[in-house]
Amino acid sequence: MSDEALSPNRVRLREVLAQLPDYKPGKPATAPPGVTAYKLSSNENPYGPLPSVLKAVDEAATTINRYPDMAVSALTQRLAEALDVPAECIATGTGSVAVLAQVVQAACDAGDEVVFAWRSFEAYPIVAQLAGAKPIMVGLDADARHRLDAMAAAITDRTRVVLVCTPNNPTGPAVHGDELERFLARVPDDVVVVVDEAYVEFVRDPEAVKGLEVWRKHPNVVVLRTFSKAYGLAGLRVGFAVAHPPVAAAIRKTATPFGVNSLAQVAAIASLDAVDELTERVESIVAERDRVVQALADQGWKLPRTDANFVWFPLGEQSSAFSGACEAVGLMVRQYGDDGVRVTIGESEANTRLLEVTEKFGAR
Incomplete structure (x- = not known):
C-alpha cells in the first residue's frame, strides 16, 4: 500500500461521534x-438453549439462503397472544436496545431531549446522541433507585422521551407502580415514556411496576422487553416494544429492514412455546x-x-x-x-x- 493511500483523508464524519x-x-x-x-x-443466562429451541433453530437453518420475514409476522402474532395485546401494538428489533434506538429516532429531532436516571443502562446516552438528541441525566438516590420527582422536574418543552429502567441496570432496584403513576401524572402526554423491562422475569418485589398494566392506561407509554436475558437468546438478538398503534407504527418505520433474522424469529417462538x-x-x-x-x-x-x-x-x-x-x-x-x-x-x-x-x- 502506498504512502498516499495511508495519508489522512478529509472525509467529513459526524462531530458527535468523537464525543460519544x-x-x-x-x-x-x-x-x-x-x-x-x-x-x-x-x-447472560448461564443455561444453554433448551433442546426444543435448538431443534427449531436447526430446522430453520436450512432456509438461511432466504431473507427473513421482514414483518416478523409469526413472532408478532405469538407475542400478541402471549401478552394479550393487539398485534398492531408490537414492534420488534435486534434486541431491546435496537428497539430503544428506534423509539428515540421516531420521537426525536436534533436538539430534542431524552431524560433518564444515571447511572442506568449505558446505551441510553449513546442512543440519544446518535439520534441528535441531548441526554439529560438525573442522579439516583442513596438507595440506587430512580428519583422520579427529579426526573419529572427535568422535563422541558424540548423533552421527547423519558426512559425508566426497571429493574435498573446496573444497580438492581425496581421502580414501584404507585411512584410511576405519580410520575406519569406529571409528564406531558405528548412525551414518550419508555418502561424498559429487560429483566422483568426476575422481579419478585410485590410493589414493582407492571409495565403492561401501565401501558394499557397511558397512550404515551412504551414497554420494552427482550429475549436476551431470561430466555437465553442473547446471541440471536431479538427484542420488542409494546406501544399504542400510532407509536408502534412509527417504531416499525425506523427499524432496519430484515433486521430480526429468521433463526431469531424461530427461536423466540420456540422459547414462548417452552415457557x-x-x-x-x-x-x-x-x-x-x-x-x-x-x-x-x-x-x-x-x-x-x-x-x-x-x-x-x-x-x-x-x-x-x-x-x-x-x-x-x-x-x-x-x-x-x-x-x-x-x-x-x-x-x-x-x-x-x-x-x-x-x-x-x-x-x-
Missing part, C-alpha cells in the same frame, strides 16, 4: 491455569440470587435491593480493587469506573466463588 462514550461489553472469561473461568459481566421449562430456569436463577444476596448480607455487605439477575457493589474508588480480586480467581465482572461493580448471577459454582471473594475483600 464507547459501549463497553462484558469481558470474556479468562482464568489462571487450572481454574474454571466464569463470565459474570454481561447479565414452563424457561420459568423453571428463571426460578433457579432467582433462588441463586436470593442465596447470594442473603450470604452477602450475612457477611455485612449493605447493597441495593436487586430484582434482576445481578447484584451491584457501589464501591466507589475500591471498584478496581474488587474487580481485580474477582478476575484473579477467574470471575469476569463488570466495572463501571469508580461508581461500582455489577456481578451477574451465574452458575452455582461461580456464585459460591464470588462469595469467597467478598468474604476476603471485606464488607463495605
Whole structure:
C-alpha cells in the first residue's frame, strides 16, 4: 500500500461521534491455569438453549439462503397472544436496545431531549446522541433507585422521551407502580415514556411496576422487553416494544429492514412455546440470587435491593480493587469506573466463588 493511500483523508464524519462514550461489553472469561473461568459481566443466562429451541433453530437453518420475514409476522402474532395485546401494538428489533434506538429516532429531532436516571443502562446516552438528541441525566438516590420527582422536574418543552429502567441496570432496584403513576401524572402526554423491562422475569418485589398494566392506561407509554436475558437468546438478538398503534407504527418505520433474522424469529417462538421449562430456569436463577444476596448480607455487605439477575457493589474508588480480586480467581465482572461493580448471577459454582471473594475483600 502506498504512502498516499495511508495519508489522512478529509472525509467529513459526524462531530458527535468523537464525543460519544464507547459501549463497553462484558469481558470474556479468562482464568489462571487450572481454574474454571466464569463470565459474570454481561447479565447472560448461564443455561444453554433448551433442546426444543435448538431443534427449531436447526430446522430453520436450512432456509438461511432466504431473507427473513421482514414483518416478523409469526413472532408478532405469538407475542400478541402471549401478552394479550393487539398485534398492531408490537414492534420488534435486534434486541431491546435496537428497539430503544428506534423509539428515540421516531420521537426525536436534533436538539430534542431524552431524560433518564444515571447511572442506568449505558446505551441510553449513546442512543440519544446518535439520534441528535441531548441526554439529560438525573442522579439516583442513596438507595440506587430512580428519583422520579427529579426526573419529572427535568422535563422541558424540548423533552421527547423519558426512559425508566426497571429493574435498573446496573444497580438492581425496581421502580414501584404507585411512584410511576405519580410520575406519569406529571409528564406531558405528548412525551414518550419508555418502561424498559429487560429483566422483568426476575422481579419478585410485590410493589414493582407492571409495565403492561401501565401501558394499557397511558397512550404515551412504551414497554420494552427482550429475549436476551431470561430466555437465553442473547446471541440471536431479538427484542420488542409494546406501544399504542400510532407509536408502534412509527417504531416499525425506523427499524432496519430484515433486521430480526429468521433463526431469531424461530427461536423466540420456540422459547414462548417452552415457557414452563424457561420459568423453571428463571426460578433457579432467582433462588441463586436470593442465596447470594442473603450470604452477602450475612457477611455485612449493605447493597441495593436487586430484582434482576445481578447484584451491584457501589464501591466507589475500591471498584478496581474488587474487580481485580474477582478476575484473579477467574470471575469476569463488570466495572463501571469508580461508581461500582455489577456481578451477574451465574452458575452455582461461580456464585459460591464470588462469595469467597467478598468474604476476603471485606464488607463495605
